[in-house]
Amino acid sequence: MTTAVLPASFDPITCGHVDIATRAARLFDRLIVAVHAHPKKNVLFPIDVRLAMVRDSLSGAENIEVVKYDGLTVDLVRKLGANVLIRGLRAVSDFESEYQQATLNHKMLPSLEVMCMFASMEYSFLSSSIVKEIAEYGGDVSWMVPEAVLVRLRERFPAAAAPVGVEK
Ligand code: ADP
Numbered sequence: 001m002t003t004a005v006l007p008a009s010f011d012p013i014t015c016g017h018v019d020i021a022t023r024a025a026r027l028f029d030r031l032i033v034a035v036h037a038h039p040k041k042n043v044l045f046p047i048d049v050r051l052a053m054v055r056d057s058l059s060g061a062e063n064i065e066v067v068k069y070d071g072l073t074v075d076l077v078r079k080l081g082a083n084v085l086i087r088g089l090r091a092v093s094d095f096e097s098e099y100q101q102a103t104l105n106h107k108m109l110p111s112l113e114v115m116c117m118f119a120s121m122e123y124s125f126l127s128s129s130i131v132k133e134i135a136e137y138g139g140d141v142s143w144m145v146p147e148a149v150l151v152r153l154r155e156r157f158p159a160a161a162a163p164v165g166v167e168k
Helices: 015-025 047-057 073-080 092-108 128-136 147-156
Strands: 003-008 030-036 064-069 084-089 113-118
Touching: 003 015, 003 073, 015 030, 015 084, 015 113, 030 047, 030 073, 047 064, 047 147, 064 073, 073 092, 084 092, 092 113, 128 147
Parallel strands: 003 030, 003 084, 030 064, 084 113
Antiparallel strands: none
C-alpha cells in the first residue's frame, strides 16, 4: 500500500492545490493532505478554518484524508507510515526552495521519496498569497478557489463580494 502526503499551509487552499491533490490521489492508494497548523509565516485563516476549507474542497475523493499537524513534516510522514511526499512545481522559481526542502527531508528520512508534480497550465500562476491580495481589493477570484474558500474570503473581505469600481 503506497501512502503519499501532500503538506502545505493552505492559507487558503486554491484550485491549484485541488488539482495537484486530485491528480496525486489517482497515483497512490491513499493520499493524506496535511495542513500545517503553525507555519513560520503569517497566516490569514486560523488552522480550524483552513482545515475545514481543505475538507470541504476535497470531499469528493474517496482515498483522500485531511489531517492537521505541527512540527516537522518528516515526523508526520514517519507517524503515518507514508512513503512519498508530494509537492507542486509551478515555475522555475519554485524549484530552488523545493529542491532544498526535498534534499533536507530526504536526509532526515532516507526512506522518503519526494515527488514534484508540475502545476496544470491554467493554475501555474496561482498562489494563496495572490488570491488573498486580489480578494482584499475586491477582484474576482472565483475561478481561482473552490466554493468553500470563496465564501470565507467574502466574509473576510466584504469588498470581494462587490463589483470592482473605478476610482474617480
Ligand atoms: P507552503 O509553502 O506553506 O508549504 P503553499 O500553499 O505555498 O504552502 O505550497 C504548498 C505546495 O503546493 C508547494 O509545493 C507549492 O509549490 C504547491 N502549490 C501551490 N500553489 C500551486 C498551484 N497553483 N499549482 C500547483 N502547485 C501549487
